[in-house]
Amino acid sequence: MNTPIATPDSPARSRRTPRASGDERERAILATAERLLEKRSLSEISVEDLAKGAGISRPSFYFYFASKDAVLLTLVERMVEEAAALREAELARIPEDPRAGLRLTLQGSFEVFGSRRAVTLAAAELRTTNAEARQLWSQVMEGWIADATVVIEAERARGAAPPGPPARDLATALIQMNERAHFATFSGEQPALADAQLLDVLVEIWMRAIYGANLDA
Numbered sequence: 001m002n003t004p005i006a007t008p009d010s011p012a013r014s015r016r017t018p019r020a021s022g023d024e025r026e027r028a029i030l031a032t033a034e035r036l037l038e039k040r041s042l043s044e045i046s047v048e049d050l051a052k053g054a055g056i057s058r059p060s061f062y063f064y065f066a067s068k069d070a071v072l073l074t075l076v077e078r079m080v081e082e083a084a085a086l087r088e089a090e091l092a093r094i095p096e097d098p099r100a101g102l103r104l105t106l107q108g109s110f111e112v113f114g115s116r117r118a119v120t121l122a123a124a125e126l127r128t129t130n131a132e133a134r135q136l137w138s139q140v141m142e143g144w145i146a147d148a149t150v151v152i153e154a155e156r157a158r159g160a161a162p163p164g165p166p167a168r169d170l171a172t173a174l175i176q177m178n179e180r181a182h183f184a185t186f187s188g189e190q191p192a193l194a195d196a197q198l199l200d201v202l203v204e205i206w207m208r209a210i211y212g213a214n215l216d217a
Contacts, residue, residue: 025054025055025056025060025064026064026065028053028054028055028056029050029051029053029054029056029061029064029065029071030071030074030075030078031053031054032049032050032053032054033045033050033068033071033072033075033119034075034116034118034119035053036049036050036053037072037118037119037122038118041122041125042068042069042072042122042125042126045068046068047061047062047067047068050068050071069126069130069132069133072119072122072123072126072133073123073126073132073133073136075116075119075123076119076123076133076136076137076140077136079112079113079116079119079120080140082112083108083109083112083113084143086108086109086111086112087105087108087109087147090104090105090108091105091147091151094151094154094155095154095155095158095160098155098160098207098210098211099203099207102203102206102207103199103203106178106199106202106203106206107199109178109182110182110198110199113182113186114182114185114186114195117186117187120182120183120186121183121186121187123137124183124187141175141176141179144175144178145168145171145172145175146171148170148171148174148175149167149168149171151171151210152167152170152171152210153167155210155211160211161210161211161212162211162212162213164212170209170210173209174205174206174209177202177205178202181193181198181201181202182198185198
């Protein structure tokens with residue numbers, strides 16, 4: 001860290017680095033968690049590691065987060081918000097061009113979660129042991145299912161999509177498929193779709209499931 005050089009016109013206390021604000025420290029903790037998750041699992045990361053990386057003491061860490069699990073959940077919440085901001089505009093494009101609209105909608109989540117795979121995979125692991133993580137992800141899935149349900153019902157109402165299974169049931173199956181396919185690709189499971197193929201395949205399945213005989217709608 002560079003320390004400013006004192007001058008006759010500057011009091012000695014100006015040589016001290018200004019104290020970081022709460023927001024800055026919170027961001028530092030979150031950034032440290034992301035960086036460490038690229039190399040280690042959450043179970044291998046300690047609160048001490050997060051505090052040290054953020055330049056604060058262990059007791060200070062608890063002023064911002066109750067636990068390292070809470071840090072990861074905050075990262076997930078922010079990723080979900082980022083994906084939602086991208087998705088909102090693209091959902092409105094579906095009536096104009098269903099295939100392009102669906103692709104852009106799915107692409108937003110793929111890019112947000114795919115660009116931060118370490119966090120995505122750590123969150124999936126945390127859900128196996130942490131009830132709060134499971135509840136958060138359940139809420140996220142419910143939101144995505146609700147959005148998809150609205151799209152399917154609207155497309156059926158305007159005659160672009162034929163009748164079929166209850167819209168919520170179809171939306172649930174499609175969203176669950178997305179989640180599983182993304183996880184397999186991001187985690188490097190075998191078999192799994194390659195990154196370059198994932199969106200193309202998912203879009204095709206969504207189109208066929210929603211539009212059926214009206215595929216060229």
